[in-house]
Amino acid sequence: MTNRILNTCVASLFSLGLFASAAAQAQTVCISPAEEDAFQIGALKSELTVLAIGCKTEEAYNSFVERYRPELVAKDAVVNAWFRHTYGGAAQKNYDAYITLLANEHSEEAQREGTDFCPRMLTMFKEVMALPSATVLAEYAETKDVVPAAVGACAGPAQPERTARVTRVSTKKK
């Protein structure tokens, strides 16, 4: 994760209806690689929360949180900071909406899979606990496709290894 370049871009206006009213105009904003890591880890945590609740595996979830607590806290702070500088006074409202969006997306996936969801997905706890260190948590999260489709990479040149990555998130204009 060396030489990452802060790369911000603004794409065309569109509405995904992610936050607030349906009439709200949303803006696509690219986030830095460091911020993307934070979003990935937040989404992973959300997925594992849904698993813990839906599959009654709170013990495994608690082990995950206990092992990765410093990383989870630090990345959550990055996400919070992003919402603050992007939304100002409306940060908390939009942060809450984003967290709700994540949980809803993961819950809907669980509903689609039905009884297969728990036996299929519970391996994630084993996987995440087998990682060599917290420093690769984001790289692991990126293989799990946990970030909703509304959040994706911006168009641009091919990315070098772990550098200059940009991701867009749908936001409502301040």
Added chain:
Amino acid sequence: MISAAALALAGLSLDACSKPPPAQVSTTRVFARDMEGKAAICTISDVQAADGKETPETMATSGGGWCGIPLRSAAGPYTAGLLTQPAHNGRVYVHTVGDDTRIDYIPKAGPVVPDVFAVQLIPGNAIVRVSVTPASTTGTKS
């Protein structure tokens, strides 16, 4: 009851009674969700990951769904994957499918454009670097 040792002493080979080895099939459950939505054309090079080494892999896909690379270590599926080089024109999903670890690439909507990504598999730290190209409509289905 006749023990294997007794049979061996009697000069009888247990191998003679054994059936030919079955085709490689998954001994663990394969979920329907992991088999749905495959791209119409998905052609991959036939390579195996090697611990501690980087292995180039090619993938030609028509898009419209996932194109997957099944891999397994000597002990079965890998425990986890790390996306060491993110794809730019699609998403990567690494998951266990039966006895394999499958690296799926899901191109963005629209025509498939060239892409590259790399996944490190643990344990063993095998790295698979995948070059994605659009499949010819006359290509071979995998």
